[in-house]
Amino acid sequence: MMSALKRFLIGRPLKSEELAEEKLSKFKALAVLSSDALSSVAYGTEQILLVLMTVGFVALWYSIPISIAVLGLLTILILSYRQTIYAYPTGGGAYIVSKENLGVPVGLLAGGSLLVDYILTVAVSISAGTDAITSAFPGLHDHRVLIAIVMIAFLTIMNLRGITESASILAYPVYLFVILIVLLILSGLYKYAAGGVSAAPQTHDMAISGISLFILLKAFSSGCSALTGVEAVSNAIPNFKAPAEKNAARTLMMMGLILGSLFMGISFLAYTYGITPRPEETVVSQIAASTFGRGPMYYAIQASTALILFLAANTAYAAFPLLAYMMAKDKFMPRMFTARGDRLGFSNGIIVLGVLSAILIVIAQGHTEGLIPLYALGVFIPFTLSQTGMMRRWWKMKPKGWAISFLINTIGMITTFSICLIFLITKFSQVWIIFLFLPVVIYFFIRIHKHYLNMANELRIDPKAETPVTKGNVIVVPVAGVNRVVLNTIGYAKSISENIIAVYVAFDDDDAQKMEKKWEEWNSGVRLVILKSSYRSILRPLIKFIDTIEWKTSETDYVTVMIPQFITRSWWHNFLHNQSSILIRAYLLNRKDVTISTVPFHLKH
Template sequence: MVSRIKRFLIGKPMKSTDIEEEKLGKLKALAVLSSDALSSVAYGTEQILLVLVAVGFAAVWYSIPISIAVLGLLAILILSYRQTIFAYPSGGGAYIVAKNNLGTTTGLMAGGSLLVDYILTVAVSSSAGTDAITSAFPSLHDYRVIISLVMIAFLTILNLRGVTESASILAVPVYLFVIAIFILIIGGLVKFVTTGFHGSVPELGTAVNNISLFILLKAFSSGCSALTGVEAVSNAIPNFKKPAEHNAAATLVMMGVILGSMFIGISFLAYGFGIAPDPKVTVVSQIAEATFGRGAVYYIIQIVTALILFLAANTAYAAFPLLAFMLAKDKFMPHMFKVRGDRLGFSNGIIMLGVLSAVLITAFQGDTEKLIPLYAIGVFIPFTLSQLGMMVRWIKLRPPGWTAKLIVNTIGMITTLTISLIFIFTKFHQVWMVFIFLPIVMFVFMRIYRHYTNIADELRINIERDKPQMKGSTIVIPVAGVTRVVLNSISYAKSLSDNIVAVYIGFDDEEIQKMEEKWEQWNPGVRLIVLRSRYRSVMKPLIRFIETVEWKTAETDHITVLIPQFITKHWWENILHNQTSLLIRAYLYNQKDVVIATVPYRLHR
């Protein structure tokens, strides 16, 4: 039943040789890896306006120069990550760059930040998509958490079906969103030509009281939330068709051009229409209503905006499993993240991402405003470390034209570092948990690495010196009576060794006498050892006996504890029986250097 449901949801397993068919071309990669960055135009301008209107509506004109400054940073990041793609064509982005140039600890900081950022990407995208829906349909506002969780489940299943299939499905809404936003921008510009600016809009250069450089920097850093997701292409180079690095670089540039055009267009429209942020209506929704009214075009824009905000989470589904794979390959994450699933994706990473983002949505009740600062600081830390790592690389290697490349990365590093510090100082009450969670993540990485290193050292053998030792085998069979289950176990034991002993633990003299008489009458050719338990415990007498046998025969024999167990026809019938065999097995696995085996006997009624 479970297998049929899995096949229905995920599809049939794919051959390992089909991996090349799962690679992405530029257009599909743009849909999968750029959806996060492109979707951020739906809330990037809004984040700028939220800071400015706190000073006064007259300050909204600053949104234009701030948006232009954000565009400048976008250009620097695109140039920088394009350099990273060609320098590190195996992918990994900030983690690999920082690890190779700044050291393992710094690399883990970048990698941990990116993992946290991808979890937040899913949470922010799904909650922002829900906000777009509730803006158009206010009656759904109380169900925003449920809507977000349903979409996370949908994206998780979609990605478990494979990269190519998810890309084919995602391409349609992503490109519909791009078309819709450009229609909105063109429509708004036409309206400006015919009707002019909104009457209450302050002119550019209007003097504003109480405005300060700190406020402007805070607005700029908030607007830089529109740049989240830019790094995803450099992280996921292995997902591209060959030549992977050239296709990735072209996709990155296309994303930058589209993102920059849409962002500045939305910022200009918001200023021109005199839009102010509203907790229940998004800025894009207000612009669409001001341009087209609440007609069919408005609802189409809202629907595709909601879709792209939901599906922006798919960028994380493409990048998180790959980054987890690289960390696992370096022994900093569990090896399960290196395993490809039935559809050739890193299924464990996909599932883990879905679960953790669902927990975040539930904890924050789907509030986008509370999540975005965490989201932004999580991405700007890797931005900064990646830029710094590339600076060190150019200084060390000094390839042709390295000076220009160093200048680009230096400007990028200073800018992203400044933004990170502004976020920390202005929104510390919202981002403080990152400074607790990130060191914990790094500590866990190091403990995992130490564990794998210790195991490798302990299990490593000297091929020339270490050879298997030939020993006999003493088999201990715990028995509870004379049954077919015991008969089955003894029959199997006799095929392995002649040195077999059965152990029975009795609680009173009468039942012990009955057992001894019945065993003697049956005479299976195996010695029965009877142990008395005054406190009705099976475990303690059995463990003491195994310790005695182990002490006497450890030099000459392997000790095997063979546990008889019957398997009921229906799963619920297990509840009707005590689980002594499970307790024995669990204890011995954790405490004793003995072989533990279970001999099943299946019941048919």
């Protein structure tokens, strides 16, 4: 049943040879890898306005120059990451660049920041999508957590079906959002040009009461949340069709052009319409209502906005598993992240991302607005490290025309580092936890790496000097009586060794005498040792006996504990039996010099 359900949800398994078909075209990649960046159109302007409104309505004029500054930063990042794509066509983005040019610890800082940020991306994007739905249908507000978890489950299943199939389906709402927002901007501009909009307060006085450099920098840093997701293309180059680096670079340029245009359009309309943020309605919702009224077009825009905010999480689903794979390949994360699933995706990474983001939403009860600064800082740290790593690369290699590349990355590094400082200064109360969390994450990376290295050293042999040691085998068979399960186990044990000891734990003298009599009558040819347990424990006397055998025979023989175990026909039958064999096996697994073997006997009824 479970297998049939898995096939229904995920689809048929794909052969390894079909991996080449699971690559993305530019059209699909733009939808999958740009959804996070494009979705920020729905909340980037709003984050700027929320800060400016602390001064007053007249301060909203500053949203225009701040938006222009954000657009300039976007241009720098696009040019910088375009260089990274060609320099590191194998993908990995900031992690690979930082590790190779700035050292392993810095690479782990970049990789850890991105992994945490991808979890936050899913949580924040899904919550923002839920907000868009509840703005249009306020009655659903109390069910926001359930809606968010359902959407995470949907995206997880879609990505488990494979990146190509998910891209084919999810591309439509992404491009629908772009088309509808373009229509909204064009209609809004036409309405404004035709005089159908009441002009917003036109104040260019730089001495507005209450405004300060601190407020402007805080608003700018808030607007920079619109730039999250820009790095995803450089992380996921292996997902592109050949030539991968050229297709990735073109996709990045298209994403920058679309994002910049939509962001500036929404910012301009928000100012000209005199839009102010409201807790119960988003800025995009207010612009759409002012432009089209609350008719079909309004609800279409709200629906597409909710979809793109939900699908922004899909960028993380494309990038998180690939980055986790690269770090696992370098032995900094568990090996399970290197395994491809039935549909050739990194299934473990997809599932872990979905589970962790769902837990975060439940903890925050769907209110993840406070995570946006942390989410943005988690991106700008890798931004800065990536630019610094590329600067070092150009300086060391000095290829033809390196000076221009070095200048672009230098400007990028200075700008993104400045943004990090602005975040720390203006939003320290919201981002301080990253200074505790990231060191813990990096510590676990180092411990995982150390474990794998120690394990490899311990398991490594010299084929020329070391050969298997041939020894005898003492087999200990714990028995609970004379029955077919024991008969089956002793028969198997005799095929391996003649040195077999059956062990029975009796709770009183009568029990011991009855068992001894039955064993003599059976005459199995195997010696029976009866242990008495005054405290009705099977494990304690059995372990003491095994210790004695091990101490006496460790130099000449292996010690194998062969456990009889019956397998019930139905799963619920297990609850009707003590299953002592499972407890014995679980305890003995931690013993260094004892081999545990289970001999199953399948019941027919």
